[in-house]
Amino acid sequence: MGTNVSPLAGKPAQAAQLVDIDRLLAAYFDVKPDPSVAAQRVAFGTSGHRGTSFDGSFNEQHVLAITQAICEYRKAQGIDGPLFLGIDTHALSKPARDSALEVLAANGVDVRIAAGDEYTPTPAISHAILVHNRGRTSGLADGIVVTPSHNPPGDGGFKYNPANGGPADTAITREVQDRANALLETGLKDVSRLPLAQARAATTTREHDFLGHYVEDLGNVLDFDLVRGAGVRMGVDPLGGAGVHYWARIAERYSLDLEVVSEQVDPQFAFMTLDWDGQIRMDPSSSYAMQRLIGMKDRFDVAFACDTDHDRHGVVTKAGLLPSNHYMAAMVDDLFRNRPRWGANAAVGKTVVSSSMIDRVAARLQRKLYETPVGFKWFADGLFDGSLGLGGEESAGASFLRRDGTVWTTDKDGMVPALFAAELTARHGRDPHQHYRGLCDAFGEVFFDRVEAPASAQQKQVLAKLAPAQLKADRLAGAPIRQVLDKAPGNDAAIGGIKVVADNGWFAARPSGTEDIYKIYGESFESRDHLQAILAEAQGIVDAALAPAPGKES
Numbered sequence: 060m061g062t063n064v065s066p067l068a069g070k071p072a073q074a075a076q077l078v079d080i081d082r083l084l085a086a087y088f089d090v091k092p093d094p095s096v097a098a099q100r101v102a103f104g105t106s107g108h109r110g111t112s113f114d115g116s117f118n119e120q121h122v123l124a125i126t127q128a129i130c131e132y133r134k135a136q137g138i139d140g141p142l143f144l145g146i147d148t149h150a151l152s153k154p155a156r157d158s159a160l161e162v163l164a165a166n167g168v169d170v171r172i173a174a175g176d177e178y179t180p181t182p183a184i185s186h187a188i189l190v191h192n193r194g195r196t197s198g199l200a201d202g203i204v205v206t207p208s209h210n211p212p213g214d215g216g217f218k219y220n221p222a223n224g225g226p227a228d229t230a231i232t233r234e235v236q237d238r239a240n241a242l243l244e245t246g247l248k249d250v251s252r253l254p255l256a257q258a259r260a261a262t263t264t265r266e267h268d269f270l271g272h273y274v275e276d277l278g279n280v281l282d283f284d285l286v287r288g289a290g291v292r293m294g295v296d297p298l299g300g301a302g303v304h305y306w307a308r309i310a311e312r313y314s315l316d317l318e319v320v321s322e323q324v325d326p327q328f329a330f331m332t333l334d335w336d337g338q339i340r341m342d343p344s345s346s347y348a349m350q351r352l353i354g355m356k357d358r359f360d361v362a363f364a365c366d367t368d369h370d371r372h373g374v375v376t377k378a379g380l381l382p383s384n385h386y387m388a389a390m391v392d393d394l395f396r397n398r399p400r401w402g403a404n405a406a407v408g409k410t411v412v413s414s415s416m417i418d419r420v421a422a423r424l425q426r427k428l429y430e431t432p433v434g435f436k437w438f439a440d441g442l443f444d445g446s447l448g449l450g451g452e453e454s455a456g457a458s459f460l461r462r463d464g465t466v467w468t469t470d471k472d473g474m475v476p477a478l479f480a481a482e483l484t485a486r487h488g489r490d491p492h493q494h495y496r497g498l499c500d501a502f503g504e505v506f507f508d509r510v511e512a513p514a515s516a517q518q519k520q521v522l523a524k525l526a527p528a529q530l531k532a533d534r535l536a537g538a539p540i541r542q543v544l545d546k547a548p549g550n551d552a553a554i555g556g557i558k559v560v561a562d563n564g565w566f567a568a569r570p571s572g573t574e575d576i577y578k579i580y581g582e583s584f585e586s587r588d589h590l591q592a593i594l595a596e597a598q599g600i601v602d603a604a605l606a607p608a609p610g611k612e613s
Contacts, residue, residue, distance in 0.1 A: 127250040181472075185473075203218065298348075387453075409430055
């Protein structure tokens with residue numbers, strides 16, 4: 060990935076890189092955020108509020124304030140059904156769940172927590188909301204997932220999913236964020252809260268078997284008879300994440316030849332190999348982070364992993380880790396041919412930074428392409444009403460419909476695309492990598508990469524608001540620039556960056572919603588060298604646009 064790769068990338072984590080869990084947990088309670096400091100306020104990025112307790116960006120006061128704001132939001136909206144509450148395996152998730160429960164119980168909210176204190180993947184929360192709400196117009200459910208996704212072990216995160224089961228849209232997150240910050244500013248005086256023991260014992264707090272319900276329903280999404288009949292040998296690495304106990308149950312329930320390579324849960328994630336920047340990050344789309352499973356690739360017909368909250372997937376074949384763009388193109392090609400009960404008008408959902416190979420596959424299938432900004436929330440409504448067959452992101456987040464064409468989840472589901480790799484292999488007798496090579500034979504090869512560069516908060520704001528007129532270039536790697544987009548073609552929503560399109564390739568640039576970096580995505584329809592030229596020029600174009608005007612301080 061790009062030019063800034065650490066010499067430690069792909070190597071086992073060393074003791075010096077491991078977070079001190081005791082200090083982290085103490086800081087959660089002891090550090091009091093200062094709402095006059097921007098970095099210590101509640102901020103919902105692409106997917107909820109994230110931060111670390113060490114620097115006052117994810118602490119008890121944040122969670123109490125956000126939860127109170129959610130209670131007030133759902134009351135104003137008339138959402139009075141159960142709230143499904145789940146956690147991943149990050150160290151900060153359990154104390155944050157407890158803080159949230161203290162506020163939810165004090166506000167009289169019906170809360171459903173996992174039976175036996177089990178970890179709960181994001182898709183299991185989305186699934187529970189949608190199953191509860193099916194056919195209802197009142198008593199609607201919503202949910203909270205306590206997770207910073209694949210972020211490093213020292214991070215915490217907090218996401219809200221409203222009654223459509225998907226990630227909260229910008230209007231909701233802005234309302235919750237603003238109210239939470241107002242509560243922080245007044246010292247939490249309007250936050251209702253019960254002691255934890257009382258909150259857990261409240262009649263409104265009950266257990267829910269997320270694992271059992273999710274696993275039992277999975278056969279309505281995937282063709283396990285086909286997988287079992289073909290004898291596909293599978294391996295899975297849960298990367299110490301929330302679905303760690305789901306996989307063995309799935310294998311048992313559907314009689315699959317599926318080996319769970321590790322069920323270890325370790326809040327330090329010391330078993331990980333380091334990501335591109337030398338950090339521990341449970342990203343199944345990163346070959347650096349996926350070294351353990353890649354090393355086992357020859358033991359299985361197909362293998363897969365998910366991130367910490369199990370909303371992202373990574374597929375490993377005998378050729379290695381399959382880039383997520385390649386797998387998405389293969390999924391689209393196979394699913395839309397082999398789901399006869401999906402609506403004839405069900406479209407293919409992709410983000411503006413996903414590969415153009417998906418466009419070509421969709422065109423051959425005569426399916427409409429629905430192209431959105433980055434963020435899975437843009438797919439939630441389409442998956443909900445079946446107008447999208449699949450929604451997928453370049454960053455390995457995807458979900459698709461049940462086999463009967465009705466909604467499965469409206470948030471990313473890492474487990475379903477992972478297991479679909481086995482269905483595809485069973486159907487064709489070739490794995491997803493081989494399937495993708497067939498698409499290259501049909502459409503020509505494309506070359507894709509993503510680079511990341513440091514960016515200050517100020518530079519990120521400039522990039523997010525960049526207008527096409529601010530770009531001075533008229534050619535990209537030798538070809539005339541045909542289009543400069545700041546809005547997504549599918550829904551005309553702001554990209555929060557720009558996409559520059561030429562005849563033989565494109566690039567897009569946008570600030571990260573969760574880290575102090577910006578990302579450049581590029582694709583060439585010619586060669587790997589041409590891609591490098593696109594990325595180099597793109598970085599120059601973006602840096603020029605981010606540079607302060609002459610005579611101004613940056």
